[in-house]
Amino acid sequence: MVISHSVNLQPYNTFGVSAVAAHFANIQKREELEEAITFAEVEGLPTLVLAGGSNILFVHDFPGVILHIGNSGIRWLGGFPGSTQRVRIAAGENWHSFTKLCLDKRLYGLENLALIPGTVGAAPIQNIGAYGVELADFFVELSVYDRQSRSWEVMNKSQCDFAYRDSVFKKAGKGRYIVFDVTLELSGIWKPNLNYAALGNYLGGGKPDSKMVFDAVCAIRRSKLPDPSRLGNAGSFFKNPIISDEKFTVLSKQMPDIPRFDIEEKGLVKIPAAWLLDRLGWKGGSRGAASVHRNHALVLVNPGGATGEDILLLAQEMSSSVLENFGIALEPEVQII
Numbered sequence: 001m002v003i004s005h006s007v008n009l010q011p012y013n014t015f016g017v018s019a020v021a022a023h024f025a026n027i028q029k030r031e032e033l034e035e036a037i038t039f040a041e042v043e044g045l046p047t048l049v050l051a052g053g054s055n056i057l058f059v060h061d062f063p064g065v066i067l068h069i070g071n072s073g074i075r076w077l078g079g080f081p082g083s084t085q086r087v088r089i090a091a092g093e094n095w096h097s098f099t100k101l102c103l104d105k106r107l108y109g110l111e112n113l114a115l116i117p118g119t120v121g122a123a124p125i126q127n128i129g130a131y132g133v134e135l136a137d138f139f140v141e142l143s144v145y146d147r148q149s150r151s152w153e154v155m156n157k158s159q160c161d162f163a164y165r166d167s168v169f170k171k172a173g174k175g176r177y178i179v180f181d182v183t184l185e186l187s188g189i190w191k192p193n194l195n196y197a198a199l200g201n202y203l204g205g206g207k208p209d210s211k212m213v214f215d216a217v218c219a220i221r222r223s224k225l226p227d228p229s230r231l232g233n234a235g236s237f238f239k240n241p242i243i244s245d246e247k248f249t250v251l252s253k254q255m256p257d258i259p260r261f262d263i264e265e266k267g268l269v270k271i272p273a274a275w276l277l278d279r280l281g282w283k284g285g286s287r288g289a290a291s292v293h294r295n296h297a298l299v300l301v302n303p304g305g306a307t308g309e310d311i312l313l314l315a316q317e318m319s320s321s322v323l324e325n326f327g328i329a330l331e332p333e334v335q336i337i
């Protein structure tokens with residue numbers, strides 16, 4: 001395994017901000033991960049797992065070892081013909097390419113999660129979700145290196161403790177688990193999930209096939225979200241806040257048009273952070289070289305030349321304004337390093 005030194009991370013994060021990592025290890029095999037961790041421990045350095053860099057904001061240089069997970073391989077594990085199929089995917093595989101492969105193989109379920117940037121290994125970290133579907137819906141198990149027990153483990157769905165943009169991997173000590181492969185179960189029987197209104201409306205009723213849903217999701221995403229290869233961003237910067245029914249009743253008296261999404265937990269509702277930010281006029285706003293996308297108040301962008309600190313200051317100002325005006329503390333979805 002090769003460890004490079006003084007590596008600029010600008011090409012490795014979709015915000016496109018500069019930050020220098022003291023050491024950078026390209027990991028393809030399990031032994032290479034263990035070697036890189038030993039190197040960091042011997043040198044007394046912190047580590048950070050970095051994959052596609054589409055959910056990370058670097059605010060400073062990183063003084064330790066970047067563990068860049070780039071393993072590859074997809075293993076079809078079989079299943080019940082015409083019903084379900086299990087598949088084990090290496091963490092370094094690209095998520096969107098994998099959803100396209102499933103579509104081509106007539107294995108269904110991931111259409112609504114098409115075009116989410118990043119890798120398969122990062123998908124369980126925040127339980128990626130879009131258009132009424134989340135990774136947990138198809139999840140079977142994953143292989144991780146547990147730095148606490150210094151061993152390779154297999155974790156099932158309940159051990160992963162998935163929730164809205166959350167999992168045990170975020171709750172456990174940062175960097176404790178390093179995901180190496182993920183096993184999913186997909187259906188061989190097509191059943192569209194059109195519960196999300198924007199998707200159903202786009203398709204306009206009828207009985208869409210899987211390719212129509214896949215293409216619709218890609219088209220809606222392309223029309224709403226900036227392409228990170230053209231305009232630096234990390235998708236939604238904040239999570240949608242979950243508040244109590246009582247709090248919602250108070251807010252809806254002030255703002256009768258405030259939207260709500262019902263969630264499984266009783267007595268709680270989810271409200272769109274973008275709506276709150278939009279109401280405060282943040283769409284298209286800017287501070288220094290960082291700005292808010294003109295069509296989407298939840299997407300912070302780097303039009304060129306912004307530092308991680310510029311983006312963080314803008315995000316802090318936005319969340320303070322939501323707290324002052326609505327009494328709601330926004331939580332970042334992006335990992336701030």
Ligand SMILES: Cc1cc2nc3c(=O)[nH]c(=O)nc-3n(C[C@H](O)[C@H](O)[C@H](O)COP(=O)(O)OP(=O)(O)OC[C@H]3O[C@@H](n4cnc5c(N)ncnc54)[C@H](O)[C@@H]3O)c2cc1C
Nearest residue numbers: 049051052053054055117118119121122128129179234235
């Ligand atoms: C334009 C755009 C749209 C987006 N839309 C969505 C969306 O609709 N829904 C959604 O959920 N997300 C969305 N995201 C966020 C992002 O795509 C996902 O969070 C994605 O899973 C991040 O993958 P990554 O490989 O880039 O991870 P990185 O950004 O490299 O890492 C993210 C976090 O996961 C950790 N991590 C990464 N890989 C591993 C591993 N193998 N083991 C342990 N920890 C690991 C990192 O340490 C870091 O804390 C969007 C981002 C962009 C830029």
